[in-house]
Amino acid sequence: MDSNNNVMVFIEVRHGRIAEVSLELISAAAGLAAELGGQVEAIAPGHRLEEELPRLGHYGCRRVYYINDPRLTHFTSIPCARAVIETIRRHDPAVVLFGATTRGRDVAPRVASALKCGLTADCTDLKIGDHTIKDRTYENVLLQIRPAFGGNIVATIVSPESRPSMATVREGVMKMGTPDPGREVEIIPESIPFSDDDFISEIIEIVREEKQVNLKSAQIIVSAGMGASDPEALGLARELARILGGELGCSRPVVDAGILDKEHQVGQTGVTVRPNLYIACGISGQIQHRAGMSEAKRIIAINRDPHAPIFALAHYGIVGDVKDVLNKMIKAYKTKA
Amino acid sequence: MGLKIIVTVKQVPDTHNISGEAMKEDGTVNRAALPTIFNPEDLNALEEALQIKEAVGGTVTCISMGPPNAVEVLKECLYRGADDVVLISDRRFAGADTLATSYALKCAIEKVGGFDLILCGRQAIDGDTAQVGPQIAEKLGLNQLTCVAAIAAIDERSITVKRSVEDGYEIVKSPMPVLLTITGSANEPRSANAKKVMTYKNIGKELSSLSYDETYMSVAHGTPVLSHIREWNVEAIGAAPEQCGLSGSPTKVKKIQSVVLAARESRQIANSDAGISGLIHELIEENIIG
Ligand SMILES: Cc1cc2nc3c(=O)[nH]c(=O)nc-3n(C[C@H](O)[C@H](O)[C@H](O)COP(=O)(O)OP(=O)(O)OC[C@H]3O[C@@H](n4cnc5c(N)ncnc54)[C@H](O)[C@@H]3O)c2cc1C
Ligand SMILES: Nc1ncnc2c1ncn2[C@@H]1O[C@H](COP(=O)(O)O)[C@@H](O)[C@H]1O
DSSP: OOOOOOEEEEOOEETTEEOHHHHHHHHHHHHHHHHHTOOEEEEEEESSOTTTTHHHHHTTOOEEEEEEOGGGSSOOHHHHHHHHHHHHHHHOOSEEEEESSTTHHHHHHHHHHHHTOOEEEEESEEEEEEEEETTEEEEEEEEEEEEETTTTEEEEEEOTTSSSEEEEEOTTSSOOOOOOTTOOOEEEEOOOOOOGGGOOOEEEEEEEOOOOOOOTTOSEEEEEOGGGOSHHHHHHHHHHHHHTTOEEEEOHHHHHTTSSOGGGBBSTTSBOOOOSEEEEESOOOOHHHHTTTTTOSEEEEEESOTTOGGGGTOSEEEESOHHHHHHHHHHHHHTOO | OOEEEEEEOOEEEOGGGOOGGGBOTTSOBOGGGSOEEEOHHHHHHHHHHHHHHHHHOEEEEEEEESSGGGHHHHHHHHHHTOSEEEEEOOGGGTTOOHHHHHHHHHHHHHHHOOOSEEEEESOOTTTOOOOHHHHHHHHHTOEEEEEEEEEEEEOSSEEEEEEEETTEEEEEEEESSEEEEEOTTSOOOOOOOHHHHHHHTTOEEEEOOSOOOSTTEEEETTEEEEOEEEEEOTTTTTOOGGGSGGGGOOOEEEEEEEOSOSSOOOEEOOSSHHHHHHHHHHHHHTTSOO
16 A cells, blocks of 8 residues: 555543643644654544534644544543544554543553554654664654653654554643644544444443542652742642643641642652652752652752752752742743754 | 452562662663562452452452563462462563563463453553553453442442543443453552462462363362462463564564663752753753653
8 A cells, every 4th residue: 555654643532622632742743744744634533523623723633534423422442442443444644643641541552452553652752763673774663752660761662564653642741832723624524333332331420520649650740848838839839740741749847737638748658759850849858758759760959048958869959949940940841942 | 140350460670669780781671680579550450359259259360471480470369369370471472562462461361261350450560551451352352441440339240430530530331241450549459368378389380281171279178279370381372473472562662761860969050041941951851851
């Protein structure tokens, strides 16, 4: 088959709205497709998405295959996987991307298994490059970059001998482009011959809940101490955690003061964490706090007191006012090249 | 009623306690220097299986694919109350990615046969992929319920679970057979039972390609006791060798970089726009942040 070089994105819908991660992936796909000489496409299984789908165009998507069925209003594995598998078979993209979300990581492996192709989980970066196996060089393959071994190594994975190359990509790592309302997406209805047996999972109840804190598995933690406990500083710490895709932690006095829930507390009487990056904001670094975070792979300490004990532990020390430093960090990250 | 429950368990390097020596000069992982542990969420899957068995009756069979010493995690399963365990081991399984792993496990599960529930950990801490469970389900043509944080109800024909998702949770019901992936918040895994440790600590392994039957259990004092741990190779599970291990794995590792610091060196960063944006770029380049 004379193959195309298109990059396809699985569109995740949450409560009737396109999830942000899908727009991030459309933006990333635009860059990859430009390098490959292909176009950005999307697969959207769902219902009543007519008003949402045009937004995909604003971020650079050329056409979206829309599988419209009332039974797809809520995500379940089998029909969603079938829709994706069929659409990929019909349109043969070179690359398919999914958000590394609960739903993306539920459906992507089923698709990869059915198509017998490679799938790399939880990527933090994607590039295009060449890869040589024995004496054959594959040009313009997807380089899938991800941390592994608990974040101790960064691996570049390729799957040039199977098509398409598939990856799930962590939320928040790809930069969302600036939407251009002038760009249009072609909405192509795609019909999938579902059988009733596909809808084997029955959704009994859906409950929206404020995201619970999950410090233990967080790779990035921004932690607020008493020096960052006023609303403005705490807001900045929260904002930095959010844009880095991390969680908000804190020291014990912040919990004792009733400012944050106990779930956020790091330390001897809180949670022990080993993230790749721990940013201690206005934390003095007493032993009981250190007991919970000293094994973080990288520690950045922000404190106005140059003699604060936390600096002895930090890989990077920044002496200064926490609000000032956090503002600079947020700005630097948002304007990253 | 009696449910037949299969649990897949993996022996993994303890990636949460990696020291400097665990990384070789060239940035690759020195597996020999790493202690191995029972993959944490697989302990939760086993615990959930044991609780279901205790609540409604049934048997729990644990399957692991790995090198010969992966038998250790299977013994841990017996210590906690598993009825039966099988080791899938063969040099030809080495280098398997998730596609080849799920293929081998699917073959082994088919050989065991007759199951109502398959329980996997949500993910293994060596790769954090969370792919093997759904891929086994697809290969067996089974429904799947991933990221299960609790079991809400179970009867002879169906199971209802709570799945955690980004913006809350959902309660979903599926008929059996079905495959579940269990998260760390589902339960508090029990520890080994001293009596069972005594019974099984010296249990041997036996290479076997016999069809799956239950004659290897000796019924002494009413409760069946496993006489040995069966080990199955490529032929025993009827797998196609080219779909196993490295040759059955479409993904290839192109490059590996270590991110462990050589030593704890502390650097002072200037509190200026240039200083901080330099730090952010450094962290992005080193893949610490995206
Ligand atoms: C049995 C026991 C168990 C404990 N368990 C825990 C535990 O699990 N976790 C825990 O965290 N603590 C625990 N503690 C408490 C611990 O001893 C410390 O009291 C606590 O960690 C201090 O928190 P902190 O650093 O946020 O506050 P402080 O010690 O008050 O330090 C605040 C820091 O912020 C800096 N600062 C102030 N304003 C600014 C600004 N504008 N800009 C920059 N920097 C600023 C200050 O220089 C100071 O270093 C425990 C104590 C005991 C006795
Ligand atoms: N080699 C293996 N042997 C048995 N079970 C496995 C193996 N690899 C993965 N699994 C199961 O699949 C789950 C997900 O693994 P992973 O996709 O590697 O994150 C694990 O928690 C195990 O239950």
